[in-house]
Amino acid sequence: MKIDINNNVIEQFFVNRYINIIKGKNQIYILIIILALISCVHSGNSTLNHDDNNGKNDVEDAYLVDQISDQDSLLKVAQTDKSSSVRMDAVERLTDQDVLIDIAQTDKSRKVRKAAVERITDQDFLIRAAHTDKSVKVRKAAVERITDKDVLIEVAQMDKSYQIQLAAARTVQYVLDKKQFPDYLNIKEDVANLMLFLLDPVIIGRHGLLKMEIETDRNYIVKIKTLSGDTILKRTFVTTTDNAETFAGTTKYKDAKIDYEGIKTLLWFLSSTK
Numbered sequence: 001m002k003i004d005i006n007n008n009v010i011e012q013f014f015v016n017r018y019i020n021i022i023k024g025k026n027q028i029y030i031l032i033i034i035l036a037l038i039s040c041v042h043s044g045n046s047t048l049n050h051d052d053n054n055g056k057n058d059v060e061d062a063y064l065v066d067q068i069s070d071q072d073s074l075l076k077v078a079q080t081d082k083s084s085s086v087r088m089d090a091v092e093r094l095t096d097q098d099v100l101i102d103i104a105q106t107d108k109s110r111k112v113r114k115a116a117v118e119r120i121t122d123q124d125f126l127i128r129a130a131h132t133d134k135s136v137k138v139r140k141a142a143v144e145r146i147t148d149k150d151v152l153i154e155v156a157q158m159d160k161s162y163q164i165q166l167a168a169a170r171t172v173q174y175v176l177d178k179k180q181f182p183d184y185l186n187i188k189e190d191v192a193n194l195m196l197f198l199l200d201p202v203i204i205g206r207h208g209l210l211k212m213e214i215e216t217d218r219n220y221i222v223k224i225k226t227l228s229g230d231t232i233l234k235r236t237f238v239t240t241t242d243n244a245e246t247f248a249g250t251t252k253y254k255d256a257k258i259d260y261e262g263i264k265t266l267l268w269f270l271s272s273t274k
Contacts, residue, residue, distance in 0.1 A: 068093070075099055084109035091115045101125050110135035117141045127151055136161050143167045149175050153209070156199045169196035176211045176227070194222065203270045207232065210270075224270070233269065 068074050071094065078090035078099075087107065092115050094100055104116035104125070117129055118141050129142035130151075140163055146152055149172055156168035170192035191214060197203070198210045208226060215221040220237040 071096065078103060078112075084112050087112045088115045092119070094119065097122055104129060104138075110138055114138045114141045117145070120145065123147060130155060130164075136163055139164055140167045144171055146171060147175060149209070153199055153204075156196055157201060165196055166192050169193075169199055172199065173212065176209075177213075198224070198270070200271070207270060 068077070068090075074090045074093050075096075078087050078094060081087050081090070084107075087109065088111055091100070091103055091112055094103075094116075097120060100116045100120050101122060104113050104120060107113050107116070113133065113135065114137055117126070117138055120126060123146065126142045126145050127148070130139050130146060133139045133142065139161070143152070143155055143164055144167055146155075152168045152172045152175065156165050156172065159165050159168065166189070170187045173187055173192065173195045191212070195212065198212070203210070210224050210226060210232070213223040213225060215223075222235050222237065223231050224233040224235075225231050
């Protein structure tokens, strides 16, 4: 890896790398080596050449990347380093949206593209990436950052990947009710599954877009509501879990899940009524 970096950072890198070697060894020769390296740095050579070596030096490279604050230097690493892990580390520190979009479109590594997508806010690009990237993981990362509920509904209904459909359904629920679900990641899979059912074209055709309110005691209490707040269905899903914890004086069952037979019944009910 070739990085233009402040001399003091390089000094610290060499000192940290060899400090443990010094202990119990021939200290004079080791110190001479370190001083010689530092002398080279101060003589005007402020460029560190560090080959990728099949990923063996990624930890050391990551340490160096963490010391870089200059965006131009980070960009150089993100675009040219041989190691995808090092490029990803650099991408995670970039802020320029145009640069991130370029990397998300061109990098050969899906984990680098995913890291770029996770920092992009441009909705037009995120929508394109959600439909066109070759990697399911990259498309899922894009879906999770889309804010247009109509686009998300289309993805949930039409995408061929169940992972993408579920991510779109979870994101719709988050967009519709951030008060109940302030953290996207806390929307459990069974809740996202139920939301995916509610996005069925037949149900939307009969009732419009619906949202959920979830109450959890020993069971799940699910309220299906219109966007205006009218409750059209309330159903309790019985659970058998004994995994409980106390939170704010209320017993919460962490492993409570909506049973799928109940979901099928709910889907049939909503599909056949107006």
